[in-house]
Amino acid sequence: MQIIDGKATSIAIQDELKAVVAGRIANGLKRPHLAAIIVGNNPASRAYVGHKIKACEYVGFESTLVDLPETIDQKELKQEVEKLNENSTIDGFIVQLPLPDHIDAQAILECVSPVKDVDGFHPINAGKLSIGLPCFAPATPSGIIELLDRYGIETEGKHAVILGRSAIVGTPITLLLSRNANPGNCTVTMCHSRTQNLEEITRSADILIAAIGRAHFVTPDMIKPGAVVIDVGINRIEDATRKSGSRLTGDVAMHLLEKDWNGHITPVPGGVGPMTIAMLLKNTLEATSE
Numbered sequence: 237m238q239i240i241d242g243k244a245t246s247i248a249i250q251d252e253l254k255a256v257v258a259g260r261i262a263n264g265l266k267r268p269h270l271a272a273i274i275v276g277n278n279p280a281s282r283a284y285v286g287h288k289i290k291a292c293e294y295v296g297f298e299s300t301l302v303d304l305p306e307t308i309d310q311k312e313l314k315q316e317v318e319k320l321n322e323n324s325t326i327d328g329f330i331v332q333l334p335l336p337d338h339i340d341a342q343a344i345l346e347c348v349s350p351v352k353d354v355d356g357f358h359p360i361n362a363g364k365l366s367i368g369l370p371c372f373a374p375a376t377p378s379g380i381i382e383l384l385d386r387y388g389i390e391t392e393g394k395h396a397v398i399l400g401r402s403a404i405v406g407t408p409i410t411l412l413l414s415r416n417a418n419p420g421n422c423t424v425t426m427c428h429s430r431t432q433n434l435e436e437i438t439r440s441a442d443i444l445i446a447a448i449g450r451a452h453f454v455t456p457d458m459i460k461p462g463a464v465v466i467d468v469g470i471n472r473i474e475d476a477t478r479k480s481g482s483r484l485t486g487d488v489a490m491h492l493l494e495k496d497w498n499g500h501i502t503p504v505p506g507g508v509g510p511m512t513i514a515m516l517l518k519n520t521l522e523a524t525s526e
């Protein structure tokens with residue numbers, strides 16, 4: 237079993253970005269500036285935003301956290317987004333999801349200026365991605381591409397099977413892997429909750445990407461020998477051996493794979509998750525004016 241180490245790769249990318257930022261500062265150029273809007277007190281969202289701010293500090297980016305109460309209404313939140321759109325010191329920003337139920341999240345994402353949309357969630361960026369134009373691609377699928385690239389995994393002509401069709405993971409990774417590019421040039425099958433004969437399809441995957449959000453859904457009998465398995469899922473399960481009583485795990489039952497299984501796999505945690513932050517920083521550097 238070969239582990240694809242997203243944590244180490246993320247640190248390597250952040251070190252590269254740190255050197256680029258130091259070079260920019262030495263040349264009198266602007267320090268990249270990422271802002272994040274967070275609404276309410278969802279502990280997981282707060283933890284994710286905290287990691288993003290910490291990563292900004294590490295690479296030498298400026299960061300701003302716009303911390304808003306759960307009770308904010310649609311109009312007020314839209315105004316906060318517009319303030320960031322107009323703030324010329326901010327190069328890119330994100331609106332941390334999920335937003336409270338009374339907020340129309342899609343409408344808010346559509347207010348983010350596409351040139352500052354470093355999460356790549358605006359329909360302009362999603363549309364550009366779909367027709368192969370330069371754009372901000374969402375960070376999680378970009379992180380997967382970066383891992384395949386840095387681990388020298390051959391993708392051309394391979395059968396990639398994607399479990400999940402969300403706008404932030406399943407759909408963009410389908411587009412990225414089917415592009416005429418390297419990594420890319422895969423033949424891609426995208427599966428979802430209505431897919432029939434799922435196990436048969438996954439067993440034919442040279443590259444299997446699980447992004448459904450169901451703990452240990454993918455079992456060893458669903459995986460082709462020698463496949464590359466990318467586990468995007470982040471699921472909290474009970475674990476009495478932990479002080480907290482729970483732990484995070486992926487969509488793949490990695491613990492059931494034999495030690496001598498001859499494929500590649502990303503662990504959870506420490507696989508795709510840390511790459512998401514590194515690629516968000518990369519997008520922010522790209523958004524930064526000269």
Ligand code: NDP
Pocket residue numbers: 376399400401402403404405406427428429430431434447448449450468469470471508509510512
């Ligand atoms: P969504 O809930 O938006 O999408 C889940 C997808 O899985 C849907 O397309 C759904 O199909 C499909 N699905 C659900 N059940 C099945 C099934 N039994 N068989 C086949 N397909 C199924 O999730 P996200 O894409 O936002 O996230 C997926 C997972 O990835 C989550 O665990 C999330 O926490 C994690 N994640 C991790 C990130 C990271 O940085 N590592 C970033 C983003 C997400 P249908 O459309 O038919 O409902």
